[in-house]
Amino acid sequence: MTDAVAVAEDKENEDTETREFLTFMLAGEEYGVDILRVQEIKGWDSVTNIPNTPDYIRGVINLRGTIVPIIDMRLRFNLEQLEYGPTTVVIVLKVEKDSETVRTMGVVVDAVSDVHDVPTSQIKASPDFGTTVDMEFVKGLATVGEKMVIVLDIDHMLNSNELASLESIVNE
């Protein structure tokens, strides 16, 4: 599965085909993640707090029997905290830890926006556009019609030390 995704990506890059992105809103800006990585979208529900972890790790939930951590994207990007409302959703993502391990994690965003077909040639690695998001986690910038979508590198973003053990996971 993992390999298939990786291969597909490479291929599409070469052929400059289009890719589908799920976009979501966060503090007025639109962000995109590769739709192949989206497992599901669910409403915000209560979580179990994990002691001694950073604020942006909201806790863990039970997703059909597995324990899935939930990360608040506003807090992750040091944006102003917002009361969760009716549009608040959790996007459950498949995150590649390494070539063998795929982890399931949820991110809390303001709202889901759209699904866009973006030609890969349209995704530009733009170093200096005005955004509050840490450039480290940005893959590039895509222009969709009039809009600008910030494409996120979720593997990088969701595998930092606070979110993953350094040693490889031996369990199960």
Next chain:
Amino acid sequence: MSIDISQFLQTFYEESFEGLDIMESELLNLNVGSADKETINTIFRAAHSIKGGSGTFGLSSVADYTHVLETLLDEMRDGKRDVSQYSVDLMLQSVDVLREMLSALQSSEDLEHDRIASSHKQLTDLLSEGSSSSNEIDESVSSVEGNKENQSNGGWLIDFTPFPNLMKTGNDPVRIIRELDELGDLKIELDDEKIPSTDEIDPENCYLSWKLTLQTEADEETIKDVFAWVDDECDLKITPLVVSGEYTGPDRRDSQPVGQDRQIANRRSASKEQSSIRVGTDKVDDLINMVGELVITQSMLHQLHDVEEFNQHTLERLQDGLAQLEQHTRELQENVMRIRMMPISFAFQRFPRLVRDLSNQLGKSIELKLTGEQTELDKTVMEKIGDPLVHLVRNSLDHGIEMPDVRSEAGKPETGTIELNAFHQGGNIVIEIKDDGAGLNTNKILQKAKDNGLVKETDTLTKEQINDLIFQPGFSTADVVSDVSGRGVGMDVVRRNIRALNGTVDVSSSPGVGSVFTIRLPLTLAILDGQLVRVGNETYVVPLISIIESLQVKSEFVNAVTGSAEVYKLRNEYIPILRLYEVFDIEPDTKNLTKGMLVVVESEGQKIAIFVDELLSQQQVVIKSLETNFKKIDGLSGATILGDGTVALIADIVGLYHLYQKNIVPSELKVIHGGGVAA
């Protein structure tokens, strides 16, 4: 057609390891001098299977090595060779070598060629002693090359006269002729003179013979191969056709599948190592029955699906259905868990060998007694308890049991006894390692601990606390009681490994009488008996195995030591109080000790009193890893899903204590409860 045979390798490895275990235990059963034939046969069969499989799956190094072993066993089986102590020792050693070779290949590691070669040589040396069979090895090696001198010059004349019974072995002359036809241009002359008169004819017999002229470049060996199966069932004459012209180039036969170890090993390494489990069909049948009942219950409940308004009758049916569902679910869970359960004999079986080898080496006389071998525990636990057990048994052998002369001086039998015993006790498995040796020398231990600074000169420790010191890091047992063969690894590692399995290990000992190490382990790593506790809005699970008691705080028993750290006086002990809300940084209902509860837990001889708001129910929980999608969190060993679908975190007692020490405890406190020497 090409088939990737590496897909069968995993099965091959598993059955080979099983075969090696059988070889080992049967070798230990062999009586030198008067060996039981069936025992040798069993050993032979195991070696034979490993050789056959390794050859087939391209593990030529294993095949070559096993070949010698097999030949040796074959000679013993046929009574051509005596079973000597030396040969048994050598074969036991070769079992180890094979085990190492297979594990190395399985995990794509390099083979220890020197060790293999020297062991191989010892075996061949033994083989060549007073036996002609060493020639056979050379033969089998050279036969691969084939015999190339007898080359044809244009073709062969073949006289083929089958014996009447040739077809009774399922052979068919037509098949043979067809095969020859594929080798070149074949002319067939049939001789049917021998066919008897109709009344004498036996339709099951073959009365025909053939004169065959085959024009081919194939050599005589190839022709003979075609007839190989009927060699004894026919008259066969193969003569060269006219000698003319020059023959060029040898005919190479299909290459043999040799020397592929590396490739296959490499291919395997790409995929993650999987382990499989063999399950008795009865267990599977039970499961199927269980699921059958579950389906019935489900359909019964489904009938109520469309009920618009419940009346007395339908409500009762609903309640019945739910009660059944609960029961079946529980039974299903138990049965699924049973699948992973294996008798502990798998972990015990290596000890006869170990005790035998080590007692020889140490010059001690030791008898090993195994009891409770059929006690079952989870496969994962079993795999992980192996090393700690070996360490403890070795420790008893080395440091526990005295030398024969010392023993007889002390009025004990010269032969010491080590007992391994396993039994179930309240949802746990208990393994005891008991020796009738000298017992722990508390004076020496205490002195050593003081020398190492683990204990202060002024401390007064109970006997139990002193004995427990041997599990402290940096406290090598090597020169505590004896100094025969310090193995490098200390008891702290044993305790750490057992702790990793949510288990405990303790020792009790009396001088001159012996020591008992007691390991307590959960039956499975998948399920835990837990006490649910609440702090503020959070629910945590405390493993029941570590709880001593839960109590309401009487303020007069609380002492604050040097201001910030508190201890609770429970009978004669002072137990540090760990306020869970502080360690986990959450908001509790109450910070007033008298308004909440203390859960007194013990792990590794260290007692702590965990302060929580409230005790909830006790229940079995299924352990879920936090690391699968997240990471290891200090003070937690995992999570579980409660009946209402929410997640509760499982407390890791030792981890909690470390957090507590790091955050709160002032150094002076360590002195009071001797066992809790700092990590």
Next chain:
Amino acid sequence: MATRILAVDDSASMRQMVTFTLKGAGYDVEEAADGQQALDKAKGGKFDLVLSDVNMPVMDGITLIKELRTLSNYKFTPILMLTTESTGDKKSEGKTAGATGWIVKPFNPDQLLTTIKKVLG
């Protein structure tokens, strides 16, 4: 109806390999882990070919061949032994018992198929 083959070996990996190879070539394969199992299966149905290991627990291959040859159904059925070079005398023992021939271990799937095609025609 597909050709039915009975594969007898006490080693699970060998059985897997043989079955996989033969099924891939379109044969119907049944497995047995020792001679006794094989004999029971053979009695329960007709096989066109029997492939049997020699060294097995419970009932060895030689005994199996002898037993099979006493059954009228298996009088002329090809029975191939899976043997190794080192147990050379087993070949003649097997032949005497009634084996059609042998395949020498180690063999690879292609070798196995070639031999079987030869026998089954």
